[in-house]
Amino acid sequence: MSTRKPGSKELPIGAVVTKSSMEYETGDWGVEKPQIDLEKCTQCTLCHYFCPEGAITVNDDGYPEVQNNYCKGCGICAEECPVKCIEMVRMK
Amino acid sequence: MSELNLKQASRKPEGLASGHRLCAGCAHSIVVRMILKATRGPTIATSATGCLEVATSIMPYSSWNIPWIHNAFENAAATASGIEAAWQAMRKKGKGPLAKYETLDVIAFAGDGGTYDIGLQALSGALERGHDFTYVLLDNEAYMNTGIQRSGGTPFAAATTTSPAGRVIPGKKEWKKPIDEIVIAHGIPYVATLNAAWPMDVMRKSRKAFEVDGPTFLHAFIGCPRGWRYPMEKTISLSRLATQTCMFPLYECTLEEGRPVYKLSGPSAAIARRPASKKPVEEYLMSQGRFQHLFRPEKRDDLLDSIQAWVDHNWEILLEKAGV
Amino acid sequence: MSAKQILMGLNGDESVAYATKQVNPDIVAAYPITPQTIIVEKYSEYVADGEVDSEFVAVESEHSALSSCVGASAAGARAFTATAANGLALMWEITFIASGLRLPIVMAIVNRSVGGPINIHNDHSDSMGARDSGWIQIHCENSQEVYDASITAWRMAEHPDVLLPVMVCLDGFTLSHTMENVLTLPDKVVSDFVGEREFITVEGHMGETELRLNPEVPLTFGPVDLQDYYFEHKLHQIEAMKQAFKVIPEIDAEYAKVSGRSYDLLHPYRMEDAEVALLGLGSTMGTVRHTVDQLRDEGVKAGLVKMRVFRPFPSSELVDALKDIPAVGVLDKSLSLGAPGGPLYEETKAALYHLPKKPLIANYIHGLGGRDTGPQLIRGVFESLLEIKDKGEVGDPMNYVGARP
Numbered sequence: 075m076s077t078r079k080p081g082s083k084e085l086p087i088g089a090v091v092t093k094s095s096m097e098y099e100t101g102d103w104g105v106e107k108p109q110i111d112l113e114k115c116t117q118c119t120l121c122h123y124f125c126p127e128g129a130i131t132v133n134d135d136g137y138p139e140v141q142n143n144y145c146k147g148c149g150i151c152a153e154e155c156p157v158k159c160i161e162m163v164r165m166k
Numbered sequence: 167m168s169e170l171n172l173k174q175a176s177r178k179p180e181g182l183a184s185g186h187r188l189c190a191g192c193a194h195s196i197v198v199r200m201i202l203k204a205t206r207g208p209t210i211a212t213s214a215t216g217c218l219e220v221a222t223s224i225m226p227y228s229s230w231n232i233p234w235i236h237n238a239f240e241n242a243a244a245t246a247s248g249i250e251a252a253w254q255a256m257r258k259k260g261k262g263p264l265a266k267y268e269t270l271d272v273i274a275f276a277g278d279g280g281t282y283d284i285g286l287q288a289l290s291g292a293l294e295r296g297h298d299f300t301y302v303l304l305d306n307e308a309y310m311n312t313g314i315q316r317s318g319g320t321p322f323a324a325a326t327t328t329s330p331a332g333r334v335i336p337g338k339k340e341w342k343k344p345i346d347e348i349v350i351a352h353g354i355p356y357v358a359t360l361n362a363a364w365p366m367d368v369m370r371k372s373r374k375a376f377e378v379d380g381p382t383f384l385h386a387f388i389g390c391p392r393g394w395r396y397p398m399e400k401t402i403s404l405s406r407l408a409t410q411t412c413m414f415p416l417y418e419c420t421l422e423e424g425r426p427v428y429k430l431s432g433p434s435a436a437i438a439r440r441p442a443s444k445k446p447v448e449e450y451l452m453s454q455g456r457f458q459h460l461f462r463p464e465k466r467d468d469l470l471d472s473i474q475a476w477v478d479h480n481w482e483i484l485l486e487k488a489g490v
Numbered sequence: 491m492s493a494k495q496i497l498m499g500l501n502g503d504e505s506v507a508y509a510t511k512q513v514n515p516d517i518v519a520a521y522p523i524t525p526q527t528i529i530v531e532k533y534s535e536y537v538a539d540g541e542v543d544s545e546f547v548a549v550e551s552e553h554s555a556l557s558s559c560v561g562a563s564a565a566g567a568r569a570f571t572a573t574a575a576n577g578l579a580l581m582w583e584i585t586f587i588a589s590g591l592r593l594p595i596v597m598a599i600v601n602r603s604v605g606g607p608i609n610i611h612n613d614h615s616d617s618m619g620a621r622d623s624g625w626i627q628i629h630c631e632n633s634q635e636v637y638d639a640s641i642t643a644w645r646m647a648e649h650p651d652v653l654l655p656v657m658v659c660l661d662g663f664t665l666s667h668t669m670e671n672v673l674t675l676p677d678k679v680v681s682d683f684v685g686e687r688e689f690i691t692v693e694g695h696m697g698e699t700e701l702r703l704n705p706e707v708p709l710t711f712g713p714v715d716l717q718d719y720y721f722e723h724k725l726h727q728i729e730a731m732k733q734a735f736k737v738i739p740e741i742d743a744e745y746a747k748v749s750g751r752s753y754d755l756l757h758p759y760r761m762e763d764a765e766v767a768l769l770g771l772g773s774t775m776g777t778v779r780h781t782v783d784q785l786r787d788e789g790v791k792a793g794l795v796k797m798r799v800f801r802p803f804p805s806s807e808l809v810d811a812l813k814d815i816p817a818v819g820v821l822d823k824s825l826s827l828g829a830p831g832g833p834l835y836e837e838t839k840a841a842l843y844h845l846p847k848k849p850l851i852a853n854y855i856h857g858l859g860g861r862d863t864g865p866q867l868i869r870g871v872f873e874s875l876l877e878i879k880d881k882g883e884v885g886d887p888m889n890y891v892g893a894r895p
Contacts, residue, residue: 082723
């Protein structure tokens, strides 16, 4: 990662923001990540809604996909999954 | 306008991007993501100073995929008033990019400090003037961003850093301010309470708030693992318990022929039908560190009883208002 | 070729309201406070009678007035407000935000003392209290200047090299409630002169777009700006103030072409060979000019420097105007309690510091809480300056003109 920060002349007037927080990955905040057993998943999408990070997206087939680079490991998805198909697993 | 059901809305682009710096397990982004999924189209938002604002806009990064402005702490409603007035003026004059929008969802997000306390005047003024905007109160029941100080929205007996559970005084001495009633008394067309545990209810009410002309008010329950001291994975289950104990009932209030008409929402309506299903408030309190002094070193039945009585009393009043 | 103009009898507040009606901003958000009330009353009438199509937002406080203007201006609207004294004090927090977010809001300040104890009359303690907030400040001597500045302010604020909010300052009651002859331009000339608000293009987090809240390309305004970026954004404002030195005279020159009335950052009067001179702001300058004429008739080489633009502070113009004057008196209509002197005095001294040969300078605080400063008092100030000049030393520089010791 580059550490050089832009000088005032490189920054937009109005102090508006220049980058999306999608460039700021929060995946290293947590120690556990969800592992989803898709065979048990009923595609209810609740994990997508309950994820504070928006780190569980729903793919074209209607199944959840975890974006580990944003997941902070809170475990709400595993706690709330109605069919208990999500498990929090310690990452190496 | 996207159809509002869980499956459809799950594919809708996020209004609030990942990479924000809210605490793990914080309910702010859960609720805000749901609300933004319910917008009808063009949207402009403003946030009062607070956790949501701080964690989503740290220069040079922004999590806002919609136009967004932070002005100050006490003026979210006034800032939104200006945005809405600008849109109205530009529509009238046929000027600038906002002129073409038939609808513009103008949203003001503010916390309990920014609503019950420092922002109440600006909120009242904006409601009285009748701006077409939606005010979202994100109520985590204390000034969390500055380190968990008590607000007018902090419940009775909760320990905060300015209402600590001391040897003499057991947490906050005052009851939570009835903000919804204060707002409803302004005679605005739509008020609703939101709980993240019921996503469809959150999105349906949000959509309704956007659709109704004039000022609308959404009061969202926001669990705070850090400030309330509970495990981060419990945010949704604890929120659910808040409604199941009637600590935070879910309802809507519309204005019909000039009268407020209350209607209980799903989970609260179910309790009204089956009063025995109402859970004791102790169950909700005991799972949070901020209420631990009610249970240890000795159980404070006097305080627990008065909290239960307060909940029962308010629930009864709500049932009466809802004609149940 | 200047336009055919209509002579109207207007007080200062009406001059603001009438000029603003001709500008027809998108929103006016304001809260009544004496002596600004005539502005909001007149503007409400214009709105009620359909003479403008501005949205009038009758807010519940000055804090919300400026907050609404911030929201509206960020959404691309021309936003106007007006206040005085405690109203400006209540807005104080938002004055910094408006300029920090580079929102070209125009605000009339009907100068009134900030108590306590409460006083509704004129001095400059309100706008002086906001002097470091990043707003351009124009101080008016009479209603004509008020009218003209209420038009040109928009062009200064919205200039792409500036993008700073502007305060048009007029003395409470002395100007706000005093009827004067004002030459007014036809509506069309004013609307052509102010044109449409310009927008600069910026590269935001979702792409290149105009600097405004627009759902097509969202921008984030007012982020959390910490140790690593805040300072650079302040450099932007410093640069904008520098640019204002260039832009303000350009706009004034353009306005002179349509109105026939010329303005400058500073207005020296009979300064060529002056031995004693007064520097000041606002309506007192008319009284000083009258006294200068009298003294000149008596053979006293008196002069006047009226500062019209106080922010940005025109240091180099001030040096040019004062460098050869033996004794200079600075008229301050506000206090900086605990400081060595009034704000205009201190800044003037700072501006002259690098001169090898400096004028003798004394500070004359006057008019606090609306205390009348008539020609006799000004004559006394000149006499005191003549004494300083003759003695070759200032002694105690602080003088409180017209106050009972």
